[in-house]
Amino acid sequence: MTEMDGGGLPVLERYRAVRARSLLLAAPLSIEDCSAQSMPDASPVKWHLAHTTWFFETFVLERFEPGFAPFHPAFRVLFNSYYNGIGERHPRAQRGLLTRPALGEVHAYRCDVDTRVARLLAGAEIATAPALADLVELGLQHEQQHQELMLTDVLHLLGQSPLLPAYHDGARAPQADGGALDWMDFEGGLAVIGHHGATFCFDNELPRHRQFVEPFALSTRLVNNGEYLAFIEAGGYQDASLWLAEGWDAVRTQRLAHPLYWRHDAQHNGHNGHNGHNGHDGGGGGGWREFTLHGEHKLDLAAPVTHLSLYEAAACAAWMGARLPTEAQWELAAQSAHAGALRQMSGACWQWTSSSYAPYPGYGSAPGALGEYNGKFMLNQYVLRGSSHATPPGHARASYRNFFPAGARWQFTGLRLAR
């Protein structure tokens, strides 16, 4: 889908930029930070760096490089994420035990593969160039997805430490929006949904197809921390009637009482007698603090609430007399002439929808192992739309379908209301 310019240079430049960004994201971290795995769902940064390289080695070099030989034979297994078509893979929950290869060796692995991909791109014949460029582009999009995962996984790891260390003091945060929570109406009708045009998209955004949508309204911005705090203080986590049955089970068995990275600190309970200019925090928040990529800080009430499970998002929406949007509603709104009036559609946080992740009518996955990229996950997962402050610039689009299980909380997941 991606066109390669004559000499292949634009693709190569893009390749170098995306690949360099991964290293940049890892730069603030120690060797130990890069190696640890805080839970089975998260992966070590070192593993992300290696796996994204494995992707190019396996799906690009192995197919196109004459006389291909693997950088290290064991890496085929160690850094295979979930591709049964490629063969065995290292157990997911034990990625943190892969002290070998060391981070330095993974850097060498990246270097070697980068050199070979660059050589390939430079010398590609006209016949193979488009297919090669498409696969390289897929690899880069894949790497961008992992760039966001690197940040969510690092945040989770650092959040386990009693020292509450910052990933980076200057890390980006989702932008606050102090404006009112207004509603925008949409007429619905026979919408056309899915990616169109010649630019890149994942296979799960296709085919473009018709879907009938009833009239609906969306909130003009995301629900923010202040509103979510009101939900908590109104007893939202104690009122079963607001929750889906599975969500209520989670509340009780996991003793959920607030978003993942919130912590109530009795010592910071609003009134710091010795601190006359405390008011600039905007007041309120009652001792609540939030752990973020730049450490723990006082809860910003105007910032979008994030690190919610779908359970929490749906319960808060119900408490606010609303619902989650469907993905068709979201995409239709994003396409509309008035989309500009909807704030925080992208770049703030991913927005849960009530749509289960399912194939579009006529969906067909690619043949071979690459067909496992998306299709086999289309069960018991829910679609998120938009993008977050941690999504690489330019990566997402209106038809983009992110997806996670309903209970996932370590992603940058928030809530836009529908009714």
Added chain:
Amino acid sequence: MTEMDGGGLPVLERYRAVRARSLLLAAPLSIEDCSAQSMPDASPVKWHLAHTTWFFETFVLERFEPGFAPFHPAFRVLFNSYYNGIGERHPRAQRGLLTRPALGEVHAYRCDVDTRVARLLAGAEIATAPALADLVELGLQHEQQHQELMLTDVLHLLGQSPLLPAYHDGARAPQADGGALDWMDFEGGLAVIGHHGATFCFDNELPRHRQFVEPFALSTRLVNNGEYLAFIEAGGYQDASLWLAEGWDAVRTQRLAHPLYWRHDAQHNGHNGHNGHNGHDGGGGGGWREFTLHGEHKLDLAAPVTHLSLYEAAACAAWMGARLPTEAQWELAAQSAHAGALRQMSGACWQWTSSSYAPYPGYGSAPGALGEYNGKFMLNQYVLRGSSHATPPGHARASYRNFFPAGARWQFTGLRLAR
């Protein structure tokens, strides 16, 4: 929604017939059979008998009976299934430990409530009669749902016994269909889906609404045991590429290799030398036997395959070059002029769809505890359409939405193909 005839007699007659059928279903069982719980998802028959009675006591008598007093104060908790709005409930996994009340006491409970409901129906004033009749009808539909669960739960319990006892030698079985697996084409278009008319339906079948459906085809009958056996023998349970990711995990961790109640018996491997008239079994089946409500018998290759998880249904469909239908496709086909040419649409077994169980646009649940009947389960469950041989006659309809988690196998669940 149900109209009560003048003197209330038709409702009362129906009440008596449905209530009596529950006792009839329990009749072949011993006291011990009625009391045991074979897994957390299944309930003892005694519990079903009490819970369905509790439903009338709680939602009918407590609302309408003057001077209402409960039959036994503890039953409010013991026989509450999942209604948080009613209060505490006995832990689901410990229903088999409720040796008290004894089965006899549960019979007395049923008698008492039946007498009081009958008295209420007989004396209902015109003002309250319709609301009362609607709730009684809901209670009867609810009891019919539990009548099927009694059979699936008993089958599971008896299936745990090394003695492989029959529930009832004369139990009904899904009908075999020796015909070819043909396809019927449908044009699709802007379908109108959901219940219509004045007759009873559950709230999840409403509101009737439009949905756009692409052209599709359905198989004219269900996939049968012979076809499923071919899938097994072709290595279906060993080929990851056929499975959804979650299904493949289930195959490996639960070591799935065949439908729930199949068993391969080397001693019955097709050729019973000493049994000259073995041929009437229809040949084939290679030693496979199936446990059913009338005991274990040789696998009937022409009968619809049942007790499949959605994982298995989807994998077998993929192997056969097809997919699961969506629920809209299924309902559209059931409404069509040619529906008669589709065999086994009801009365054979429930048919997995690829549709996650979600609220229809504009869905609203009832206020109060009854609102928990359906709505709170609309997450991580998948819709099944049709009905099974164990569904009470007249209970299901074209718009009926049954639902279970994708991994459930102890229901009478089978597979119709779509493409």
Added chain:
Amino acid sequence: MTEMDGGGLPVLERYRAVRARSLLLAAPLSIEDCSAQSMPDASPVKWHLAHTTWFFETFVLERFEPGFAPFHPAFRVLFNSYYNGIGERHPRAQRGLLTRPALGEVHAYRCDVDTRVARLLAGAEIATAPALADLVELGLQHEQQHQELMLTDVLHLLGQSPLLPAYHDGARAPQADGGALDWMDFEGGLAVIGHHGATFCFDNELPRHRQFVEPFALSTRLVNNGEYLAFIEAGGYQDASLWLAEGWDAVRTQRLAHPLYWRHDAQHNGHNGHNGHNGHDGGGGGGWREFTLHGEHKLDLAAPVTHLSLYEAAACAAWMGARLPTEAQWELAAQSAHAGALRQMSGACWQWTSSSYAPYPGYGSAPGALGEYNGKFMLNQYVLRGSSHATPPGHARASYRNFFPAGARWQFTGLRLAR
């Protein structure tokens, strides 16, 4: 080891008496009570009734009865407890799912085996009589052990019920002892431990052997509920320094705060204004109630504390400045001339010792499956001495070694102090 009197009558009379007692113990229970299993460690009463019969069928009839044929071929597996030497066995945790055979069939099984054992005893030739009588006696001792287990397992089952039903209003209870907690000194020395004489004992009580014991003292009675309540009220369950490491883990992960069947009822908090004669309860107890075989009642402060794990027994002993006795200390004291001054040595509750269950020097188990009776459990279990109010009269003796894992709480287990 047991001698059979001339005509075999005494053994037969004893056989009938012990076997009848099992039925007597089951008499107050409903069919459902007899069939349920409240946890993997406990067994249904029906299973106990069948298993003790299986023991006679397998180890007596199968060896001695000419032309032996099993009552039912499947029972060999269903009612085998843990004898690998006999073959397969039904999974322990699923004994409650054995709704078949029904209780009536188990009664028939008992009848049949009883008739055949009686015939065998009556006709035994002089050559085989002693071996036969020994095995019958072992079977009776085995059945007596299960008689106590029937009561502990029933208590546990009924304790799961919100109805808190009594097993039997007239059930025996451990006798209270209002006397002071005094100490009796023992000189120790080279003690001789183990069973001696021609009467029956289990193989784990042999061989009699020498063991060196330092001087020690034992408390003259068991620790009672009042003393244990003082331990609780002094914060015993919050003070890690009193607990063995594994015990402290259990306190935290299982949230232990009192003995198994205690319950604090704020409504019965000592001062029943409307009940002038409340004083006869002996005062104190502050709202604590205990569930027993005759239902729930106000905690009797003078009764021995029971249903303690070894963890709790050891922590309470430490709090009282004492320790658990070793089994050698206990047995030496029981043999001593002054044993009479030690109260509640038997018939109150089993007394935890600090001795791990291990073979005596020179211990050898019987050949064949019967060798599994005791020897294979000699690891990670701790010895209890004495007997409880639920132990069949005449069953225990000074050299008797009962044993359970340190965390077991559903037995009638209490605490005598040593120092």
Added chain:
Amino acid sequence: MTEMDGGGLPVLERYRAVRARSLLLAAPLSIEDCSAQSMPDASPVKWHLAHTTWFFETFVLERFEPGFAPFHPAFRVLFNSYYNGIGERHPRAQRGLLTRPALGEVHAYRCDVDTRVARLLAGAEIATAPALADLVELGLQHEQQHQELMLTDVLHLLGQSPLLPAYHDGARAPQADGGALDWMDFEGGLAVIGHHGATFCFDNELPRHRQFVEPFALSTRLVNNGEYLAFIEAGGYQDASLWLAEGWDAVRTQRLAHPLYWRHDAQHNGHNGHNGHNGHDGGGGGGWREFTLHGEHKLDLAAPVTHLSLYEAAACAAWMGARLPTEAQWELAAQSAHAGALRQMSGACWQWTSSSYAPYPGYGSAPGALGEYNGKFMLNQYVLRGSSHATPPGHARASYRNFFPAGARWQFTGLRLAR
């Protein structure tokens, strides 16, 4: 218990030597190797380095250093292993997530504490010197225990890697002993057991006391890999009659079939046609390989079998017609005039005994948090005697009591026979 020589120099020299040895052991490892935790029972090397330092900081500096201030306030919690008396502690299973402090900071922590301890030792007044020296010696013995744990934990971590990396090519291995398995008889009698003399010992080796021991015999060397292989090949892991009940459960649920680090490699099955000098491996071993601190190599049949659970040790002993020794037998033999004829008593591998870890008569633990060092673990653990090739030279002695749960396999644990 340890006497400090006049100016304190010998203690200081010893301090420096022991502390330096820990760093030496960590030297072959990468930062990642030092940070990972392969299972909850094992700890990262970095954690060992910090915890042993914490021990000196908490029990030496905090008590004796004027104006004591902690190196880092959070370390009190992070590096507390199990001392409830000190306060909170980081969850054991999450030690591998402590990416902060980095290894470099832990080195700085060690340096700082070493400087301060040295200053303290140099300036100690006569009054405090003995108490100080005793605590320093306890800290050094403690660090030596962790030195062995560092090696067992590293071995376990590296053993998880598909790359099977060597810790150190030159690591020591338990010495092979090609001699016959002979028996040495001991008379038994009233033995005196426990540490004596003025040298250091742990509190669990005291008090020295009398114990009566029957006559017994010990094998003159440890059971070796060849003998254990014969046990395997004779079907030892399939014969329930050889196993303790808990061991047989472990065999089935964990699918045990060989010692922890053995692996059967069909490609190395004895006959390497292309390798003419294969014979120098001593023949036999049939394709079995063992993973060790210097990588994976062909199984050395003459080396002592190691990494056995007590279950496996007891089953193999039973198969060889023998038993495990008691700890009193072992210690009595070690004290005897003929001890020299017993080979591999120390320096090869730890030897399971059948003795549960229990307090000696009259045992009393130290007051305060140090009292938790040993006493609270005296339940459900079994004593090992001797020492292994990984035990620091000079650390163990005849009265030394090592202890682990019966199922532990990652220590250097082997088997000497008794009868």
